[in-house]
Amino acid sequence: MTAVNLPPEVPADIQPGDAVRPGRPVHVSRYTLAARINHWITAISLVALALSGMALFTPRLFFLTGLFGGGQWTRTLHPWIGVVLFCSFAILFVRFWRANLPARVDVTWLAHANDLLAGREEKMPEVGKYNAGQKGVFWAMSALIIVLIVSGIVMWDQYFYDLTTIPQKRVAILVHAMAAVVIICVWIVHVYAAIWVKGTMGAMTRGEVTGGWAWRHHRKWLRELVSRKPRAPAE
Amino acid sequence: MFPPIPNPSVSPDAAKPRFGEKDIMRRSASEVTPPAQRLTEVAKLIDVSKCIGCKACQAACLEWNNLTEEIGFNHGVYENPMDLTPNTFTLMRFTEWENPETENLEWLIRKDGCMHCEDPGCLKACPAPGAIVQYSNGIVDFQHENCIGCGYCIKGCPFNIPRISKVDHTAYKCTLCSDRVAVGQGPACQKACPTQAIVFGTKQEMKDWADFRIKDLKSRGFENAGLYDPQGVGGTHVMYVLHHADQPSIYANLPDNPRISPIVDAWKGVTKYVGLAAMGFAAAAGFLHYVVAGPNRVTAEDEENAEKLTEGKGPAKGPPSAPPPAPPSGPAGHEGRAT
Ligand code: HEM
Ligand code: SF4
Ligand code: SF4
Numbered sequence: 298m299t300a301v302n303l304p305p306e307v308p309a310d311i312q313p314g315d316a317v318r319p320g321r322p323v324h325v326s327r328y329t330l331a332a333r334i335n336h337w338i339t340a341i342s343l344v345a346l347a348l349s350g351m352a353l354f355t356p357r358l359f360f361l362t363g364l365f366g367g368g369q370w371t372r373t374l375h376p377w378i379g380v381v382l383f384c385s386f387a388i389l390f391v392r393f394w395r396a397n398l399p400a401r402v403d404v405t406w407l408a409h410a411n412d413l414l415a416g417r418e419e420k421m422p423e424v425g426k427y428n429a430g431q432k433g434v435f436w437a438m439s440a441l442i443i444v445l446i447v448s449g450i451v452m453w454d455q456y457f458y459d460l461t462t463i464p465q466k467r468v469a470i471l472v473h474a475m476a477a478v479v480i481i482c483v484w485i486v487h488v489y490a491a492i493w494v495k496g497t498m499g500a501m502t503r504g505e506v507t508g509g510w511a512w513r514h515h516r517k518w519l520r521e522l523v524s525r526k527p528r529a530p531a532e
Numbered sequence: 533m534f535p536p537i538p539n540p541s542v543s544p545d546a547a548k549p550r551f552g553e554k555d556i557m558r559r560s561a562s563e564v565t566p567p568a569q570r571l572t573e574v575a576k577l578i579d580v581s582k583c584i585g586c587k588a589c590q591a592a593c594l595e596w597n598n599l600t601e602e603i604g605f606n607h608g609v610y611e612n613p614m615d616l617t618p619n620t621f622t623l624m625r626f627t628e629w630e631n632p633e634t635e636n637l638e639w640l641i642r643k644d645g646c647m648h649c650e651d652p653g654c655l656k657a658c659p660a661p662g663a664i665v666q667y668s669n670g671i672v673d674f675q676h677e678n679c680i681g682c683g684y685c686i687k688g689c690p691f692n693i694p695r696i697s698k699v700d701h702t703a704y705k706c707t708l709c710s711d712r713v714a715v716g717q718g719p720a721c722q723k724a725c726p727t728q729a730i731v732f733g734t735k736q737e738m739k740d741w742a743d744f745r746i747k748d749l750k751s752r753g754f755e756n757a758g759l760y761d762p763q764g765v766g767g768t769h770v771m772y773v774l775h776h777a778d779q780p781s782i783y784a785n786l787p788d789n790p791r792i793s794p795i796v797d798a799w800k801g802v803t804k805y806v807g808l809a810a811m812g813f814a815a816a817a818g819f820l821h822y823v824v825a826g827p828n829r830v831t832a833e834d835e836e837n838a839e840k841l842t843e844g845k846g847p848a849k850g851p852p853s854a855p856p857p858a859p860p861s862g863p864a865g866h867e868g869r870a871t
C-alpha cells in the first residue's frame with residue numbers, strides 16, 4: 298500500500314498524497330493536511346521552547362517569561378512543551394524519514410551549494426523531494442531533539458531530581474544549552490530557506506506548490522510524479 | 533570562652549536594620565554597582581571539635597524560621613532527616629571514622645548548611661533577576677518572590693545546599709539568619725548551641741578565635757587541626773574548625789577543594805557569548821544574503837517547462853515503473869529533457 302511495500306515501483310521520495318494536477322500553472326500536492334497540522338504543531342512548540350528557553354538562557358531575555366505568564370510558569374511549561382515537541386516531531390519523523398535518506402545526488406548538490414546561494418540555480422543537479430540542505434535540516438533536528446529531550450529530562454528537577462547526580466545535571470544543562478543554540482541556528486536556516494525560496498510557504502500552508510516551483514527546485518521529484526499517475530497515488 | 537552576643541536591646545532604634553537593599557554587592561542575573569563601602573564581613577564559626585551532636589542548632593533553626601519537618605523514618609542512624617530539605621536548612625551529619633594512625637574510632641559530627649561563599653556558585657547560576665542576593669557583609673540570601681524554582685542554584689553550588697520546595701516551588705537554604713543579624717543578633721543556631729561550638733561575629737574575630745582553638749587542639753595532639761575557609765570559592769562566611777583539616781572529606785564529604793565547577797563556568801560563561809553570537813550571526817547572514825542575492829523566484833520559464841512536462845507525458849503514461857533516470861552526475865541544463 299505505502300511505499301514501504303513497493304520499493305521498486307514507488308521511489309522513496311514520493312510520499313502519500315504527492316501528486317501532480319496539470320493546468321496553468323501546474324499544481325503539485327506536496328503535503329497532506331495531516332502532515333501540515335503535524336508540521337505546525339511542531340513548529341509552534343519549537344518556537345515556544347526557543348522563547349521560553351532563551352528567557353532563562355540570558356538575563357537580557359528574561360523579560361520573555363512575560364509571554365508565558367511569568368518566571369514560574371515559564372519554568373513549568375517549557376519542559377511540557379518539550380514533550381509536545383518530541384511527540385509531534387516523532388510522528389513527523391515517521392512521515393518524512395524515507396524521503397530524507399541520503400542519495401548520491403546530495404554530494405553533487407552540496408558541491409554546488411555556492412552556485413545556489415549565488416543564484417545560479419541552473420548549475421544545480423536535479424533533486425528529488427528534498428535537497429541535501431533540507432535533508433541536513435531534517436537529520437539535524439532529529440538528532441538535536443533527542444539530545445534536548447534526554448538532557449531536558451535530566452534537568453527536569455520537579456519530577457526527575459532523584460534520577461541523576463548533581464555533576465550529571467551540570468553536564469546535562471551545558472549540553473542542553475549548547476544543543477538549544479544549535480537547533481535555533483538550524484531553525485533560522487530552515488525558516489530563511491522558506492522565506493528566500495519564493496513559493497515554498499504554500500507547501501506548508503495550502504499543501505501545494507506550482508509546477509514551476511517543483512521544476513526549479515525538485516525536478517527529479519516532479520519527473521517521478523509525472524511519470525506516475527497524475528492524480529491518485531498508486532494503490 | 534568567646535564573649536556571648538548580648539541580648540537584644542528593647543529600645544526602638546535597635547530594631548533599625550543594619551543592612552539592606554543598599555548593601556547588595558551581587559544580585560543574580562543583574563548588574564549592580566557594588567556599594568562604595570563594604571560592611572564589615574560577618575562569619576559563623578563551627579568548631580567541630582566542640583560539637584556534642586545535640587542538634588539544638590537544628591531545632592533552633594526550625595523554630596526561628598518557622599519550619600516544620602515532615603515526620604520521617606528512623607533509619608537507625610543519628611542523621612535525621614537523611615539530607616537537607618526545603619525545611620531543614622541545617623543538618624547534623626555524623627560519621628564514624630577509624631583513624632588509621634591511632635586505630636581509634638572517631639565520631640565526627642558536622643553541622644551542614646550553606647557556607648555563604650564569597651564567590652557563590654548558586655548566584656552565578658541563577659537565571660532569575662534578584663532571586664539571589666549577596667550583601668556586602670557576606671550573607672547570601674534567597675529572595676523567594678523572585679525565584680522561579682528552576683533549580684539552577686543546585687547545579688551551581690559546590691556544596692550541594694539549596695533545595696526546591698514542592699509546596700511553593702522556590703529554593704530554600706540557610707539565610708545566616710539575615711533577619712536576626714540585621715538587628716544585631718547572632719543566628720538562631722549560634723544562640724542555641726550549649727557548648728559554643730557555634731560562634732558568630734566579624735570574619736576577622738572568627739579567624740582569630742579559630743586560631744586560638746587550633747592552637748589548643750594542636751597542643752592536645754591534633755597536629756592537623758586547622759580552619760576550613762576554602763579559597764576556591766573566595767573564602768566563606770561559615771567556617772569550620774576541623775581537627776583533621778588536612779582531609780575535610782572525612783567529615784561527611786565536605787569538599788576538599790570546593791570551587792564552582794568548570795562545567796558551570798563554561799555554561800554560564802563562554803556558552804552564553806558564543807551561543808548568542810552564533811544565533812545572531814545566523815540571523816544576520818540570512819538577512820544579508822537576502823539583501824545581496826535577492827529572493828529566489830520561480831520564473832515563467834519554469835512554469836512553462838512544468839506545463840510541458842505534465843502535458844507532454846500526459847496522464848497515466850504507461851506503468852509507473854522506472855522513474856526517469858536521475859542524472860545527478862553533472863549540472864542539469866535548463867532546457868532539460870522535457871522540451
Ligand atoms: C525536547 C524536550 C525538552 C525538554 C524536556 C526541556 C527541558 C528543559 C528544562 C527542564 C530546562 C530548565 C528550565 C525549566 O525547568 O524550565 C530547560 C532549559 C532550557 N531549554 Fe529546554 N527542554 C526541551 C527542549 C528544548 C528546545 C527544543 C529548546 C530550543 C529551541 C530548548 C531550549 C532551552 C534553553 C535555551 C534552556 C535554558 C538553558 C540555560 O539556562 O542555559 N529546550 N529545558
Ligand atoms: S531555583 Fe535557584 S536558580 Fe532558580 S530562580 Fe530560584 S534561586 Fe534562582
Ligand atoms: S554554599 Fe552553595 S548555596 Fe551557600 S552561598 Fe555557597 S554556593 Fe550558594
